[in-house]
Amino acid sequence: MIIGVPKEVKIGETRVSMTPSLCRRVTSLGGKVLLEKSAGISAGFVDAQYKAAGATIVPSASKVWKSADVILKVKEPLKEEYSLIQQGQTIFTYLHLAAGPELAKELCRKSVLGIAYETVEGSDGSFPLLKPMSQIAGRLSIQIGAYRLQSQLGGSGVLLGGIPGTMPGHVVVIGAGNSGAHAVQMAAGMGARVTVLDLDTRKLEALDTEYRGRIVTLMSNPANIEHEVADADLLIGAVLIPAAKAPIVVSEKVVKSMRPGSVIVDIAIDQGGCVETIRPTSHEKPTYKEHDVIHYAVPNMPALVGRTSALGLTQATEPFVAMMVQKGVERALNEHKGLAKGVNTRNGRIVYGAVSQALGFES
Known part of the structure; x- marks a missing residue:
């Protein structure tokens, strides 16, 4: 062969x-x-x-x-x-x-x-060849988002970990699969306030147990998404339906509610993205602004490393x-x-x- x-x-x-x-x-x-x-x-x-x-x-x-x-x-x-x-x-x-x-x-x-x-698929129904890139994309999403929040890049000027006497940045992760869980890990490690939303209570329970109250877990529904995204400094879209097109879970109306200079990183862009205002970008031109919110949607994000x-x-x-x-x-x-x-x-x-x-x- x-x-x-x-x-x-x-x-x-x-x-x-x-x-x-x-x-x-x-x-x-x-x-x-x-x-x-x-x-x-x-x-x-x-x-x-x-x-x-x-x-x-x-x-x-x-x-x-x-x-x-x-x-x-x-x-x-x-x-x-x-x-x-x-x-x-x-x-x-x-x-x-x-x-x-x-x-x-x-x-x-x-x-x-x-x-x-x-x-x-693996013998347990997992996706072993998707897993490593999902892990890398999840970790990179926080690294990229933290960088794009810098004032000189048009961001809101928020330091995710904050300093004593100031509120840390708020990271909202939609999707608690491999990429979402690794985004949570990185964000929590940086000292950010972290909220993660998912439809699967088992995934939320596992994260709640792992972080022992240091993050907030919520069911993913329109009301919770609308409330949390409006307060997000950094929104991570990590929704995955294997092989299928990603569902739109964050509407344009919700994006409009975000503070100017906030950042969206949509890891689901390979499958079309889960944010209504998202479109694919490239490493040469990785971001664009819409409704004064920075959008990052590079399909081959793991190529950064x-x-x-x-x-x-x-x-x-x-x-x-x-x-x-x-x-x-x-x-x-x-x-x-x-x-x-x-x-x-x-x-x-x-x-x-x-x-x-x-x-x-x-x-």
């Missing part, structure tokens, strides 16, 4: 889908790795390390795509990569098709076996990549139900229910 690793082309993307360590694992199992020149450089991995691990370095992305049985990526293929996709090829990456109807159509047109990291993200992602994907190399893709899918859950497109059709429903495609 030939595993192809092209260089990521999304603006500001620094991650790579294969580390030298994973490359060594693949080649030791009899697989072949074709790596585009400098694919790992932004994450701190040079070509010589991949060569030592058994990879073949090729000069262009087209050579990788043309020869590979399986394309291993971080981000979904962009429009400029559509022409490189081979008929019937297997692509293993974050796809987020619910927010990408054009890509979904292209994958179907070329009968691509599209295996999405974000819908691969490319090395940590690449290491976290590949240690999660390694067992699945190794399984495909050892057994072949189809046998691996047949034998591992969790990996099979990752299949979003096959034989020209959308086969993952939540995706087909979000896009209005016939599954």
Whole structure:
């Protein structure tokens, strides 16, 4: 089996889908790795390390795509990569098709076996390939929000931890999953006032037990969201419905109620975002203001810490990549139900229910 690793082309993307360590694992199992020149450089991995691990370095992305049985990526293929996709090829990456109807159509047109990291399941029903990036995005959201609150950047000038004799900043986190829980951890660690809202009382109970009264937990409903967001210095949108489009839980009316210079960081932007006024931004231009509120919505936020993200992602994907190399893709899918859950497109059709429903495609 030939595993192809092209260089990521999304603006500001620094991650790579294969580390030298994973490359060594693949080649030791009899697989072949074709790596585009400098694919790992932004994450701190040079070509010589991949060569030592058994990879073949090729000069262009087209050579990788043309020869590979399986394309291993971080981000979904962009429009400029559509022409490189081979008929019937297997692509293993974050796809987020619910927010990408054009890509979904292209994958179907070329009968691509599209295996999405974000819908691969563990034996306990968790999402092991989504987890590390959710954790990183959650932690980064507080770091980014605290920075954007600075007066010189147009923020309200609030220090999240405050100082003795002043009120600390108020961080409101909507969603208590992996990303939300890690945002809570960072915000609480900085000394902020933290309110977290979720529909799942079990998640709220777990956070309440962990923080022993140092944070406020509330049921996520329109009244609570409206009240808390109006008082927020930093709002974190961390709502996730696996593979489906994120629901809008913060209306434009609620955004208007926020204080000037407040900040919104919407981690759910990969799935369309959970704030009505949000739209995707980029690392080159990460923010915009609407209703005098700063909006940050970079879909590939973990690329800010490319090395940590690449290491976290590949240690999660390694067992699945190794399984495909050892057994072949189809046998691996047949034998591992969790990996099979990752299949979003096959034989020209959308086969993952939540995706087909979000896009209005016939599954």
